[in-house]
Amino acid sequence: MLTHLKLNNFKIWRSTGQMQLAPLTLVFGTNSSGKSSLIQSLLLLRQTVKSQDTSLDLNFGSPDSNDSVVLGQFADVLCRHGAATGIVKAKQIGIEFGWQPREPGVAGGTFTAKYVQGQGGSADLAYLRIGSAGRGFTAQLGRHGAYKLLPENARYWSKQSPTFKPQRSFSFSDSAVKALGGDADRVLSVGPMLLAELGRFIYLGPVRRLAQRDYIWNGRMPGSIGDDGAQAVDALIASGVAKQVAAKRGLPVPAAAALFNGAIHWLSRMGLADDLQVRQLGRSARYEVLVVNNGEASNLKDVGVGVSQVLPVVVAALFAERGSIVMVEEPESHLHPVAQTELAEMLASVSRDRGVQFIVETHSEHLLRRMQTLVARETVKTEDLRMYFVEREGNIAKLQALDVDVFGTIRPWPEHFFGDSAGEAREQAKARAERMKRVVSNA
Known part of the structure; x- marks a missing residue:
């Protein structure tokens, strides 16, 4: 689980301060106020560590590489109204986040990085610290592109060398590991921890894939559902077929069918479907998804857009394994108010019962109101909920924490x-x- 996020000179953010995160974190605000940039910073780090190009300190993304975010160049990401603070210099970008696994006895950690402009509009790592319970290191850029390293609990910095530069903001070259000698273990053990945490991310953008009349399914559960939810229906088909096969053989409902049954449950509560069906088209690899209402089955393509837009959100929540971090933008898109309130119920239920963290950017007043009700009912604990309001003050973004008491009352209530x-x-x-x-x- 992510515990906090801090941005400095990142896009519209001069500074977020330390933004505390919880199992349920909701971000509200006006259009173009900087809400999406909060999530983009985490996606930027995820695609950087997953990149095959070890020369990139930050992978700003390419439209030809299927990256989650495409942010341009360093000058496009650097806050145009940034200023020097006690944390970063005026021309530096700072990104920090903390994490704490939900497994008992497993230590969390902190990732802190600062970047300066490099050649061709790229980003050069100026400072990096990754630490966790006595393990970790600090890397510092010196003169002539040389880096020095300080393993956690070590007394002295290493010698400086350009070959000591951390690759993709977390890993090390063989020469750096060799130079560290006995301290290398404390450095190398942190990289897999960071990779594991970033690998827990599931992201759904504000525009999800529209419904198709039929789908080609490869016979397996997909490894991910995609940033636009393109594989969400594949996951639904895989789960639905598992349920059908067990029923035909007279077997108990398998665990693989939980996603399909869960989707029916939440769509029903939202008033969007009484039932779902998966049907193979002949002997082909093509399948159609049918939405049943009032005893009548309709192809997914023929029902309202709201169903196709919320279905990936529901599947993402149910698809996520324990400890996953699901980040969603505008989950309420094309939904009527009753369905939006049930979204809050689903987020709270999945987070509580399955240990999934949600970071949600939304404009939905109905989702907010139901979350207040859930706190008042003691269904959601105040310590498990963080809510923020983002607005612009001139050319910079401002983050306002919304404190929720045990009765669900929000103070302060932002103007407008x-x-x-x-x-x-x-x-x-x-x-x-x-x-x-x-x-x-x-x-």
């Missing part, structure tokens, strides 16, 4: 959080009075 409802009511009353006056005068 979900529009000016009181002001709108006054304008409506004024317009109604003026029109009634005209009707009376013309009678």
